[in-house]
Amino acid sequence: MRKLVNQFFVWLCVFFISSVAYASNNPLPVKFGDPYVLLASDGRYYMYGTGAGAVDGFCAYSSPDLVNWxxxxxxxxxxxxxxxxxxxxxxxEVYELNGKFYMLYSADWKVNPTNEQENFRIGVAVADKPTGPFRELSSEPLFDPGYPVIDGNLVVDEKGRMFLYYSRCCYKHPVESE
Structure with a gap:
């Protein structure tokens, strides 16, 4: 449990530092949403996100210090x-496991028998390096719960068990909020 808490604390610090660096001195001259920062075994930080000019996919940036990208x-x-x-x-989101890099991502699925407005599912792609190229592991999404899902997050506990957390798209049943 302590290892899991330590991993979470490191992730939280990296997220906070990168958010402060991004807000105070935007190193990226592009629109880059949903950023995810990985500290890889090579000691470098890799940031992946939505946008930045990527065509039907994702770009990445690397940094030795979370300031210079x-x-x-x-x-x-x-x-x-x-x-x-x-x-x-x-x-x-990219995770380094057993010498490989695994990317979880969301996209509209080509199979849409009920003609959903939002037809998101979660996919997995793999690469040998944090800079890719990432290739899909399957010609299908990771799973189909029967409704749109997004934002896959992987958690590995102290016993090495992996858990996938995700969000359900709720465009049909929105919740009023600020």
Whole structure:
């Protein structure tokens, strides 16, 4: 449990530091939403996000210090022959496991028998390096609960068990808020 708490604390610190650095001195001259920062085993930080000029996929940036960022280009592209995702690629998160890099992401699924307005599912892509290229593991989403889902987050506990947390798209049943 202590290891899990420590990992969460490190992630929280990285997120806070990167948010402060981004807000005070925007190192990226592009629109870049839903950022996710990975501290890889090579000691560098890698930031993945939505936008930044990526075509049906995601770009990445690398940094030695969370202040100075280098564009790594587009690291994943969906909506290619054999791909399950067709549009609206967003919210990538990358995890390093057993020498590989796994990207969880959301996209509109090409299978849409009920003609949903939002037809998001979660996919997984893999690469040998944090800068890609990432390739889909399957020609289908990771799972289909029967309703749109987004924002996959992976948690690994102290026993090595993996859990996937995600959000349900609720465009049909919105909740009023501020």
């Amino acid at each position: 280098k564009a790594e280009g587009q690291v994943f592209r969906g909506n290619i022959p054999g791909s399950w995702g067709v549009a609206n690629f967003w919210a990538p």
